[in-house]
Amino acid sequence: MTTPNFISFEGPEGAGKTTVIQAALPEIERISQKKVLLTREPGGNKMAEAIRDLLKAQTNPAIDPWTEVFLLAASRREHVVQTILPALSKDQVVVSDRYLDSSLAYQGGGRGLGQSAVQEINDFAIADPKTKQPVLPALTIYLDLPVEIGLERIFQNRTDKIDRMDKEDVLFHQKVRATYLDLAKENPERIKVVDASQSKADVLKDVKAIIAEYWR
Numbered sequence: 001m002t003t004p005n006f007i008s009f010e011g012p013e014g015a016g017k018t019t020v021i022q023a024a025l026p027e028i029e030r031i032s033q034k035k036v037l038l039t040r041e042p043g044g045n046k047m048a049e050a051i052r053d054l055l056k057a058q059t060n061p062a063i064d065p066w067t068e069v070f071l072l073a074a075s076r077r078e079h080v081v082q083t084i085l086p087a088l089s090k091d092q093v094v095v096s097d098r099y100l101d102s103s104l105a106y107q108g109g110g111r112g113l114g115q116s117a118v119q120e121i122n123d124f125a126i127a128d129p130k131t132k133q134p135v136l137p138a139l140t141i142y143l144d145l146p147v148e149i150g151l152e153r154i155f156q157n158r159t160d161k162i163d164r165m166d167k168e169d170v171l172f173h174q175k176v177r178a179t180y181l182d183l184a185k186e187n188p189e190r191i192k193v194v195d196a197s198q199s200k201a202d203v204l205k206d207v208k209a210i211i212a213e214y215w216r
């Protein structure tokens, strides 16, 4: 079961999520006729943003992969309880830049921990405290592009903000992308794939079409 009016955007590094979300927001507002809350993961409230800072920073020794999963799940729990559910209960649309699929792709796939174990831990994080039902997006727009293009975009344009995850090797990012593509194949109703190697204008056009179809 998925949660109406909850939309997530996903993609490997440099896919253009932030760019296209900003551009698509007025359209989402117009088509849904609702106030839209834009949020992100890791993050979305004070505690979750603090965990984001921890996760982005370089650590020595390297953070244990399971610690990474637990920190992400803890930040997601705060995000669900403090930010996402209250907005949905006010009949707002929630647009999240990344959500659970990121953990399945990055930690399950990239780190090689496996999707089922990462999902199991996250089942606690995403359960609605009242209904016990999982809080899952009704629509996920996955921006797909070859890893090399995404990393090139980041390393060319954002040299001041390169974080711990960006610096993982190409194989890690390829496993992330492969897992996203598997997830999209397994969940064709929820996850819509957009070719993010296109121009910004064409990516936006495809995203708008998916949004229009969702509210049709």
Ligand SMILES: Nc1ncnc2c1ncn2[C@@H]1O[C@H](COP(=O)(O)OP(=O)(O)OP(=O)(O)O)[C@@H](O)[C@H]1O
Residues within 6 Å of the ligand: 011, 012, 013, 014, 015, 016, 017, 018, 019, 020, 153, 154, 157, 158, 196, 197, 198, 199, 200, 201, 203
């Ligand atoms: N379709 C596109 N073609 C070329 N460049 C793009 C495109 N979309 C975004 N970019 C550029 O790529 C860089 C990364 O974009 P953006 O920050 O939107 O990606 P992102 O998916 O949010 O990245 P990350 O998840 O790694 O933070 C930016 O410099 C942006 O201007």
Ligand SMILES: Cc1cn([C@H]2C[C@H](O)[C@@H](COP(=O)(O)O)O2)c(=O)[nH]c1=O
Residues within 6 Å of the ligand: 013, 040, 041, 042, 072, 098, 099, 100, 101, 102, 103, 104, 106, 107, 165, 166
């Ligand atoms: C939610 C989530 C995120 N990540 C990683 C993916 C990115 O490298 C960063 C977030 O940075 P962005 O600039 O906002 O894309 O965190 C992850 O590994 N697992 C997750 O569940």
